[in-house]
Amino acid sequence: MSGLVAKLKAPLRQRADLSEALAGSWATLSARELANRPVYLEQDGSVHLGDLFALDGHPQGKIRFVGQLDQADRLGAGLIEGEVIVDGSVGREAGLAQSGGTIDIGGDAGPRAGAAPPGFKRGMTGGELIVRGSAGAEAGAAMRRGLLVILRAAGERTGLGMIAGTVVVFGPVGADTGLWSKRGSVVALGRITPPPTYFYACTFQPAYLRLLLTRLRSSYGLPVRPRHLNGLYRRYSGDMAELGKGEILAWTSK
């Protein structure tokens, strides 16, 4: 991969808040400029990104994070542009309020990936967040636009209070997924139990899902199977305790 490589210099011994590392415009910054961006350590306070990571190369709209990052929170928060690749797992709130660009996390993501910052009404408003492992609770909470894909399990309350956008989960989905959603789609390719405030509508083949899954396979190499493309989906409308214009599309073998 061309672009910048940010290699963790030493294992993180405390939680690190990277919410300002890639927020706003960053894709044309030099490695030195990016290294000056602040990171907040839970115990030691503010440091620079360059204090924790060795940055090499030229961003050119791309950055790859290498190292054990499960204590790194809010990676890619406020992202508006560019391509962010993370080799392993990340901590809480990755892609918080992301509005553009792509985050591709090779491992797991902690709770509230792609969700809204505390006190804010909107989570992701654009861009694409790919989690190749599992995601913690409340992934995609209050999403307004954009795409969140989770390859393994999604925690409880995924898509909580979604306003719009799309969440695709390849593995099992936790309880209360889509609760309080106004609009938006949760696509469950694995096991799911829709909340009682979602009502079954029909079983059908959504053409847009073929388009979306075909693109996910070609763009990200995701393991989309013929049964996903050619299969049937149970449509549940909800949350009827809210606007009721959201949906859960649950793949079914029947």
Next chain:
Amino acid sequence: MKIRGVFIEDTFAEAFTMRIARIIITARSPRWVRAAALKLTGFATSVIGCKVEAGIERELPARETPDGRPGISVLMMTMGKDDLAKRLIERIGQTVLTCPTTACYDGLPDVSDRVGVGSALRFFGDGFQVSKVIAGERFWRIPVMEGEFLVQEKFGMVKGVGGGNFLILARSADAALEAAEAAADSMAARPGIVLPFPGGVVRSGSKVGARRIKSMIASTNDAFCPTLRAVTVSALPEGVNSVLEIVVNGLDTNVIASAMKTGIDAACRDGVVAITAGNYGGKLGPHHFYLRKIMSGAAE
């Protein structure tokens, strides 16, 4: 110039600048893709009477379509920019939206000049429609009795060329038809062009205006009608008893010139006396396709 004994007249085909959109239709099976494409391109031979010209560009294997289903690409063209948007909305709304299992995508995604199609058709959803943004492009999911119709919000539009043509002058109707069929077959499925007339062939080439009714914008090309040889100023050589025309529209002059070369070459066979082309003296259309240049390898 002669090709296999067929005289190639030293003249040119005169063509016009048109606005073109490429529409990709997909469906569950080739049967339903074809059903939609045939309706979409029906009654679309000439802007003179149909407001739009259209044709099937080629069939697309599933691996080439956006959603991995069998597809067909259609080229649709009009003289004006505003007209194209209207015709796309009318025709896609009445023929593709109505056809079981279809979805409809823009086939010119890299073009910056775009017209709203799905953005208008969505209102058929009566407020139940849903939009989705995939890879930066907005699509509309319109609920229908069968399930959902998916259509892209905007379609690309480019300036292209309409009215590339050549005429096959033959000793008999059978020879003319056989040569025209060979020409149309050889040109079919070439990317970037369509033959908008039935089977790719026109038997009723027209001239601008009319002798009798001044309000008519086109009437029969009497100079090329064999039955009128004795009563009009005929352009037909001795021995010619039937004439058929091939009209070709395309995305640019190069693809049209290339298609004309292939078609003319296929048409040069027994029973054909000459190949000529329709023009208006070069005063109406900016694109001139010189037959001899094309057949010797040079383009427009």
